[in-house]
Amino acid sequence: MDFTSREAEQRYAELAAAAARSVIGLDFDGVLSPIVDDPAEAHIHPDGRGVLVDLAEVVRAIAVVTGRPARQALALGDLDEIGREIADHGKELFVFGQYGNERWSSTNRRVVSPRPPQGLSTFERELPRLLRRADAGEAHVEEKGLAVAVHTRRLPEPGAARDRLLEPMQQLADRHGLALEPGRNVIEVRAPGMSKGNAVRTLVEEQDAGGFLFAGDDLGDLDAFDAVEELRDQGMPTLLVCSLSEEESALAERADVLVEGPDGVLELLRRLTRDAGE
Incomplete structure (x- = not known):
């Protein structure tokens, strides 16, 4: 795990201090799940469940924001069961599937989805x-x-x-x-008009968030990075995390923290859980 600047270290400290009011946004593939040749085999990291449940105790909410269909992410990530455990702590897990077109939460346990786009x-x-x-x-x-x-x-x-x-x-x-x-x-x-950035803005508004962390690994996460930077410009504590890949580096130059794949993401989330609880 590497901070990209001294300012990035300060941003992490500010987010940790504001953790109780913060939302944690996470891509699925490359962030919670290793990249594999067959997308149907991209299961959540074995440590993911425990890390997310522990993290939920110190933050306002956790959201998986993915290009995958919501039902697919729920199955591959065992997110339904993780959501039950998080709900037991009085917190909420969200899944925004297909770049925000679909939505599921551990409170309203059904996928809400629009009709397919024309064309x-x-x-x-x-x-x-x-x-x-x-x-x-x-x-x-x-x-x-x-x-x-x-x-x-x-x-x-x-x-x-x-x-x-x-x-x-x-x-x-x-x-x-x-x-x-x-x-x-x-x-x-x-369909045009849907992006991970819109999912970030929705979460901030609905959760009345006082901080936001987003971790991504791919070009599809650029809109989410844009939205988080907008929040930063408004004075909100934020942190941008890039899960590094040899195949894609577009996020690295904009990130506050660089980590090595899902192992690195979970290491960062463990640290945040510890630091937020102090």
């Missing part, structure tokens, strides 16, 4: 032909209900394949009124 079904029908033309026919296509993600991790040159797909997928998304979000060897297409 998505047509986009999905046209996608296989696009992939074949881009020599990426073997890419893994993940249908999320409200979005579709094309994973290039299994291809021989995943980064080059992702870059090759960006322009034609953007053009196809534009034709159907959809938004495109590139990530770590993945490109996701979904």
Whole structure:
């Protein structure tokens, strides 16, 4: 765990002092779960449950903010059961799935989800032909209900394949009124206007937060970083955490703390739990 500056160390100290009023926002993949070739096998870190339950005792709320469908994150993260334990301490766990399009909480234990965006079904029908033309026919296509993600991790040159797909997928998304979000060897297409930044703003308003930590690892977390920096400019104690990856470094230059994957994230959260309780 490395602080990126002396100012970052001070930000951590201020957040620890304000922990009881703070919300902790966490991406799932790469933050609570190791990155794996098969997204269906991305289970939460074995220590995640205990760390989150302990952390909940010293903060206002915890939120998992992910591009995954909420139900999928709940299953892979055992978040339903973790939410029960957190609720026993009088606190709340939130899951914002599909970049905030879906929502679940340990109080209201059902997933609230809108209808799929117009144009998505047509986009999905046209996608296989696009992939074949881009020599990426073997890419893994993940249908999320409200979005579709094309994973290039299994291809021989995943980064080059992702870059090759960006322009034609953007053009196809534009034709159907959809938004495109590139990530770590993945490109996701979904309805415009939803982002992790909006999820951050919703949490702050609803929880009357007096502090905010967000930990991410990928391009899809940039909007959340933007929202947290807005809160910082307004005088709120905040901390930005980057879970490092060899494949993506966009967040590192903006982070206050750099950690090595889920192990590093959990180490930081343990430290925050200790320091907030002193």
